[in-house]
Amino acid sequence: MDSKFKKENYNKTAKSYYPKVPLFRNCLKAFLVGGFICLIGELLTKFYMQVFDMSQQEAGTPTVTTLILLSALLTGIGVYDRIAQFAGAGTAVPVTGFANSITSAALEFKSEGYVLGIGGNMFxxxxxxxxxxxxxxxxxxxxxxxxxxxxxx
Amino acid sequence: MAKMGRQSWTLNNAVYIEETGTSVGPKEGKGPLGSSFDKSYENLYCGEDNWEMAERKLLQDSIQVTLEKAGLKPQHIDMFIAGDLLNQNVSANYTARDMDMSYLGMFGACSTSMETLAIASQLVDAGAADRILTAVSSHNATAERQFRFPTEYGNQKPETATSTATGAGCALVSREKSKIRIEGATIGKVVDFGATNAFDLGSAMVPAAHDTIKRHLSDFGRTPADYDLIVTGDLSSVGSPILKDMLRSDGINIDAVHKDCGNLLYTSDQGMLAGGSGTACSAIVTYGHLLDEMKKGTYKRILVTATGALMSPTVIRQKESIPAIAHSVVLVREEG
Amino acid sequence: MDFFWAFVIGGLICVVGQLLLDVAKMDAGHVMSTFVVAGCVLDGFDLYDNLISFAGAGATVPITSFGHSLLHGAMEQADKHGFWGIALGMFQLTSAGIAAAILFGFLVAVFFKPKG
Incomplete structure (x- = not known):
């Protein structure tokens, strides 16, 4: 047997068969989607500052809350994971990714009950x-x- | 039974796959093999309340369809041999609960389809049972939840990842003459070449497939030319070329006859990354599509090598590597 | 201009995350944990506030800001109450986000089912 298929070399050999990771394309997608989520955050901040006469720091709370609500809803209707397969870190890094990880765990373990299922697995x-x-x-x-x-x- | 080499056997009597049944989820039903499955669901829940119940529903369907097609009742069956991917084999165990017959649960991860078929044919050959139902199942969402992440979690999967097939396949093994005869089997060894990437199970299972196919050909004194098709379970688009190159470096060329169930199950535009996997993958492709093709006469003799990755999420996080196994069964078309 | 920099800086932080995923081969959980620690350390050197005043939501929306807010709240209270203020203030600025995530996560789980 060819030595590249020997046990000690196998992992390296297997990696040479991997499709090339489209690094530039992945980064571009992460940049666009991640940037877009932050842009929505900025729009929300400006909205709360204008309409409710808040300071920038005060507007932070309703902004984050709104983003988390949107993320939880998108997770609930089964869309967030689809966007994430496209966007990678673009949806994982913003606070919406944090909300998705909580909501998705809660949803998934609902079948095991409210207390031990949702409550116990949310985090x-x-x-x-x-x-x-x-x-x-x-x-x-x-x-x-x-x-x-x-x-x- | 006749022992062949160290790991193989042929059957003394003529043992057949009397009938088969398959039941699949939405993506499999819409895939290129959709028309070869007996039953397919539009929704991943299959009309049930949760994923685990959906998987059991698929398994029950495949058994029911098999019995209906064979015109038999459960009391005509001596034994049920089944397995799946979930902890404690719950899909198989809970299905057996309602079947009122002797039951053997088996676990070989995605190799369970051929593991159960090999053992069933052996028991029928030996006269220990007249009719045995073998069935396996897997479900994309139950597997995601147990082995990876919650199904709605936004995790970007790499292109080397496979997608667990949703479905169940059942085969009725007996000495009733049918078009498909089980000729023999090669039972694999657990092989671990140190792969650690749980998002590339295809290449992790190649050394096991390589070992079993090579052993099979030597035990049976055959070459790939003796087969119209050598089909592997779920080596994916990453593992399949590695297997071919690995066997070629041993002077065994399977390029002309090799296919992979995981690559047959979906089209590339279905977004299934490197292809299908899961216990059901090799079962539904073999019991649905491949047996149809054999009955049509496309293939006369095929070697089905189902491959399984034998890890659990816990041991992977403990930095263990991924051991794998492969079992081969030879199926022959009976004329007349 | 605020919108432009929010988009660009937020996007660039995500690009760093993508590089950790694709080049360093980390999974999303490790990337998020690393970012939180990074945000906290940057705030330890008083750098993160500059980023926020420059990029606005581009710096507050990524999870790095969670680490920043944890430390920021802790230090604010430490100034007022001494050493134990660190423990007291830690969730001062972050509680809104955590509370919202728990509440909405729970409610969504009650009213929806996973789609697979």
Whole structure:
């Protein structure tokens, strides 16, 4: 047998048969869809600032809430995963991806009941984001705090 | 029974696939082989409340259709041998609950179709049973949920990924003469070449298919030219060329006779990436399409090599590699 | 111009995510976790606020802003209440997003079924 098919070389050989990842096309799609979601976010922010006379920071809460609502609905009608197959990181990175990971887990485990199914599995995928966010914020926060005490006083 | 080499056997008596039945989901029904399936559903739920029940519905359908086509009642059947992809083989177990007959549950991942057929033919040959129903099922959404992510989760799959087929295939094995005779089988070994990419199961299963096909040809003293078709289960568009090259480097050329069930099941514009996979894939393609072609006379003798990846999500996350297995069954067209 | 930069910066952050998926071969869960940590660290150096004032929603919509908001809320409260403010303020700015995701996630699960 050809040595490239030997066990130790097999993984490398198999990869040479992979279709080439269309990196540029994938990045372009992620850029357009991700940028578009942020553009909607900006439109919503401006809308809330104008209509409800909010500051930019105040408008952040209704903006994020609206985006999450849209994402949850698109997940519910079975569209978000289709867009995601096209957009890749373009739909995973915005906060809508976070909402999709929560809604999709909740939907999927509905058949196992409301408490142990939906309740128990909602954070199956999104949990890691909160865990690593909180842990890193704690660590960076303590460093900043100690630094400020020593330098800023 | 006659043992052939170390891993194969031929049957002493004439054992046949008396009848088959297939039931499939929407994408399979709309695919290029759609007309060869007995029953197909427009909706992935198949009229049931959840994915797991939908898969059982497909499995029950395939059995019911087989019995109807054969004009038999459950009391005429001695044994039921079945398997699927879900934990604890629940689709098969819960289907067997309502069947009132001896039952053997088997797991060989996507190789279960030929695993059950090989064992059933052996038991009928030995006279341990007169009629055995073998059936397997898989469902895209139950598999996604168990092995990957929730079905609505926005995860971009790479082009090497396969799509689990939704469907079930059933074969009735007996000594009643039919057009399709089971000649023998080669039982595979578990082979692991260290593949770790769960989004490319095709190439992970190639070494197992290679091992079993090579062993089969040597045990039976045959060459690929003895077959009109050597069909693999679900090696995908990535794994199929690797298998051909790997066998060619051993001096075995299957280019002229090889096909892959996963590549036959869908057209490339159905968005199924590298092709179909899943326990049902080889079963519905073989019991539906390929047996039809044999009855028409397109193929006289075929070798069906069903391939299975034997991992679980837990051990993959623990950085284990993906072991695989392949089982081959020889089917022959009986004249007259 | 606000809209233009929101689009471009938001899009570029997603491109970085796509490169992590396709080149570094990470899965979406790892990319999201990495981005949250990155947002938090950038805020630790007071860099993320500059990005927000420049790109608006282009910086607040990507998940990096979740890490930024966690730390930001924590530091705001730490200024007022001392050390324990870090724990107290962590969810101050982020709770709206988490609460909305839980509420809408639950409601959608009640009224819809997965489509497969």
């Amino acid at each position: 199956k995928l999104a949990g890691s984001v909160i865990v690593f966010g909180v842990t890193s914020a704690y660590i960076v926060g303590i460093i900043r705090y100690v630094f400020n005490q020593l330098v800023g006083g």
